[in-house]
Amino acid sequence: MDIQGKAWKYGSDIDTDVIIPARYLNDSSLEHLAAHCLEDLDEEFVDKMDEGDLIVAEDNFGCGSSREHAPLAIKAAGVSCVIANSFARIFYRNSINIGLPIMECPEAVAGIDEGDEVEVDVETGTITNVTKDEEYQAEPFPEFMQELISTGGLISYVNKTV
Amino acid sequence: MGMTMVEKILADHAGKDKVKAGELVNAKLDLVLGNDITTPVAINEFEKINVDDVFDQDRIAIVPDHFVPNKDIDSAQQVKQLRDFANDKGITNFFELGEMGIEHCLLPEQGLVGPGDIVIGADSHTCTYGALGALATGVGSTDMAAAMATGEAWFKVPETIKFVYNGQLQDWVGGKDLILYTIGDIGVDGALYKSMEFTGEVIDDLSMAHRMTMSNMAIEAGGKCGLIEPDETTLDYVEGRAQRDYKVYKSDEDAEYDQVIEYNVSEIEPQVAYPHLPENTRGISEVEDIRIDQAVIGSCTNGRLEDLRLAAEVLEGQKKADHVRLIVFPGTQEIYKQAMKEGIVETLIDAGAAVSTPTCGPCLGGHMGILAEGERAIATTNRNFVGRMGHPESEVYLSNPAVAAASAIAGEIVSPKEVL
Numbered sequence: 001m002d003i004q005g006k007a008w009k010y011g012s013d014i015d016t017d018v019i020i021p022a023r024y025l026n027d028s029s030l031e032h033l034a035a036h037c038l039e040d041l042d043e044e045f046v047d048k049m050d051e052g053d054l055i056v057a058e059d060n061f062g063c064g065s066s067r068e069h070a071p072l073a074i075k076a077a078g079v080s081c082v083i084a085n086s087f088a089r090i091f092y093r094n095s096i097n098i099g100l101p102i103m104e105c106p107e108a109v110a111g112i113d114e115g116d117e118v119e120v121d122v123e124t125g126t127i128t129n130v131t132k133d134e135e136y137q138a139e140p141f142p143e144f145m146q147e148l149i150s151t152g153g154l155i156s157y158v159n160k161t162v
Numbered sequence: 163m164g165m166t167m168v169e170k171i172l173a174d175h176a177g178k179d180k181v182k183a184g185e186l187v188n189a190k191l192d193l194v195l196g197n198d199i200t201t202p203v204a205i206n207e208f209e210k211i212n213v214d215d216v217f218d219q220d221r222i223a224i225v226p227d228h229f230v231p232n233k234d235i236d237s238a239q240q241v242k243q244l245r246d247f248a249n250d251k252g253i254t255n256f257f258e259l260g261e262m263g264i265e266h267c268l269l270p271e272q273g274l275v276g277p278g279d280i281v282i283g284a285d286s287h288t289c290t291y292g293a294l295g296a297l298a299t300g301v302g303s304t305d306m307a308a309a310m311a312t313g314e315a316w317f318k319v320p321e322t323i324k325f326v327y328n329g330q331l332q333d334w335v336g337g338k339d340l341i342l343y344t345i346g347d348i349g350v351d352g353a354l355y356k357s358m359e360f361t362g363e364v365i366d367d368l369s370m371a372h373r374m375t376m377s378n379m380a381i382e383a384g385g386k387c388g389l390i391e392p393d394e395t396t397l398d399y400v401e402g403r404a405q406r407d408y409k410v411y412k413s414d415e416d417a418e419y420d421q422v423i424e425y426n427v428s429e430i431e432p433q434v435a436y437p438h439l440p441e442n443t444r445g446i447s448e449v450e451d452i453r454i455d456q457a458v459i460g461s462c463t464n465g466r467l468e469d470l471r472l473a474a475e476v477l478e479g480q481k482k483a484d485h486v487r488l489i490v491f492p493g494t495q496e497i498y499k500q501a502m503k504e505g506i507v508e509t510l511i512d513a514g515a516a517v518s519t520p521t522c523g524p525c526l527g528g529h530m531g532i533l534a535e536g537e538r539a540i541a542t543t544n545r546n547f548v549g550r551m552g553h554p555e556s557e558v559y560l561s562n563p564a565v566a567a568a569s570a571i572a573g574e575i576v577s578p579k580e581v582l
Contacts (some may be wrong), residue, residue: 013351017526017545018547018548021554022228022550025229025528026229026233028202060354060384063384064286064547065286066200066286067302068304071302088354088384090301090381094304097302097305097308098302144316155207155210159210159211161312162311
């Protein structure tokens, strides 16, 4: 998987209510979710980002509600990967299930500044900061999750077994 | 080395003698849950799976509760999709408006969850059923879809933090205060990926309603689940409700815990969580002058009969402040009916409350009580994130029902002692 783009940096405890507020959850179409991605955190996010850009955040990204609309909104907005110190449990699970690449890597979060050009190799967990010419190594996913990811998410995985 | 409750439940459901924290297992599910926000996405995913039928028509619960009564055309479409799917697949536990309730008040009341169950729900507050000794945890819509097809899900066996509550509860302190205090202590990611186990003499004496309030908010500390060992109180509650067999699991004496945290509750006063995180807690005596525009009493956290009784005890013979809107939403129709029989509804209405049909609406800023720019609410709900209850520039303070009721009377956040 080829991931490359500019980094947009945010802080800790970015909750799913600010990623996609409940007032937009009466419609789960991807265009609708994408249009309001991160609206209550950074109103300009959708306008200023380019397809392929990454979100880099601190601790507990995606905390709160189980709404899968949150990773769906991020993916549909064109974000190629989210890097954080840690992810909230349900957001982590949802991201893997729907095929949104996520990486836990405090070293990368510390090293990457907003606007840095970043490349990610999902299979090896290697994160390259092209702007600063630095490399960081994320923890690789456990084998089972790698299989889930490489199969194309949970539904494809289930379809292999039913 | 022994096992914790959560390890035992997972081992049994995965067909293993023993599991340990960190292991990934595939486990059989006793119940799969979804609501009107998460189930539409799950249905779309279910339709991509190569099966025609759900794994068990009696083990799926679909509860339209978030945007009902349908707040707009889009919400109506979503609920219609649920209704059509439930009819088409023969799902027996579809709860139509008028029979429904807030899912996490409704399912225990209906006996659809019991001790020892594994329940996944496409709603983060599914962890509520930990109060019954069930491993219950929130997931997303894709997990719900896969579970509806297979009746199974993968889990990472969590480590457990054991919380021990000893001492004597102060007046107007209950489950809500204990869990807010705990979240204030360990933080909103203090139990990330972990199982929380609530124990001690104080928990032994807590009613089921207070226990459910505590387990409900395990997710606000990042927890996977919040378990309480079943005892006589649990079995009394389950007796006569349980629709399936259940099994009591208890942690072994020599089970391995990630951490053991002890609290002396005698020092804990009613808690208030300031915006914009549930961890921003302080005792009621440390709350400055916080004028409120709205007081909200209800939700899956505090919408049970005991919660309404507490609110009515404070509001009896009193009036809300002129500038405050007081909204009360009981958790289920059964709770609503009982509150009417006990005269609670009349007390609340006489105090100036709008008493709503059961809905999650106001808690998540869906409908039935949205805040305007700059407005402030005290709420017995579970989250006070930016924009949670409406405008991104509005604020939510979390508390127990008695504090919310007292604050409605005073027009600012106060202890019940101030108005009685």
